[in-house]
Amino acid sequence: MTNIILLGPPGAGKGTQAKRLVDDRQMVQLSTGDMLREAKTSGTEMGKRVADVMARGELVTDDIVIGLIEEKLNGASGGGFIFDGFPRTLKQADALGELLARKGKTLDAVIEIQVDDAALVARISGRFTCRTCGEVYHDETKPTKASGVCDHCGGTELNRRADDNADALRTRLVEYYKKTSPLIGYYYAKGQLHGVDGMAEPDQVATAVAKLLDKR
Ligand code: AMP
Numbered sequence: 001m002t003n004i005i006l007l008g009p010p011g012a013g014k015g016t017q018a019k020r021l022v023d024d025r026q027m028v029q030l031s032t033g034d035m036l037r038e039a040k041t042s043g044t045e046m047g048k049r050v051a052d053v054m055a056r057g058e059l060v061t062d063d064i065v066i067g068l069i070e071e072k073l074n075g076a077s078g079g080g081f082i083f084d085g086f087p088r089t090l091k092q093a094d095a096l097g098e099l100l101a102r103k104g105k106t107l108d109a110v111i112e113i114q115v116d117d118a119a120l121v122a123r124i125s126g127r128f129t130c131r132t133c134g135e136v137y138h139d140e141t142k143p144t145k146a147s148g149v150c151d152h153c154g155g156t157e158l159n160r161r162a163d164d165n166a167d168a169l170r171t172r173l174v175e176y177y178k179k180t181s182p183l184i185g186y187y188y189a190k191g192q193l194h195g196v197d198g199m200a201e202p203d204q205v206a207t208a209v210a211k212l213l214d215k216r
Helices: 014-025 032-041 045-056 062-073 090-102 117-125 166-180 182-189 202-215
Strands: 004-007 028-031 081-084 109-114 127-130 136-138 193-197
Touching (some): 014 028, 014 081, 032 045, 032 081, 109 182, 117 127, 166 182, 193 202
Parallel strands (some): 028 081, 109 193
Antiparallel strands (some): 127 136
16 A cells, blocks of 8 residues: 655646545545545535635635645555645644654655646636536647546536636745745655656656556
């Protein structure tokens, strides 16, 4: 069993690669962004509290996301956990280390998906996903084969995220560079950091990720 972090700015392809690892290796994706969006949609107290922060592209408080992850670590882990969009601050990284140690689990690799800033804006502005299976599409680079229908599961609810707009994206990038990018040094110092070229096609990125995991 392998537990990994996918690290990278918004639009790097973390969600896309996580989905592949779920399909190919029966790993379990733990996306704090998905968990928060679910809380928002189902209208929980916490969901209501975080809605505005998320819409602006700011980070929600560490305590909330650490709590969400802690709950999930008690659930099934399949071929291992993929932490997608978590940790995003040094405090979250410390908390994850402690939680895993307490549960007798290890962190096996941190994979940084490296992408140029200019590409992130283009990727995010055209992005939409299938509400049913989470498959990610793009208006120009990956449209659905049939208009309005997911290629993967046939779902017809295709959705654009409220924070995939120019203003929120700018804030998300600033948050990433200020609060999340220090994790690159944090995990490098621990000898756990591995970089992959996120400018390559998704298949090639998946191959690079698979190689890294198989080497372990
Ligand atoms: P994502 O889907 O990972 O891009 O996350 C969407 C939004 O959810 C972010 O812009 C934050 O507002 C919030 N969020 C997700 N994960 C975290 C986290 N680990 N720490 C703080 N905020 C988060």
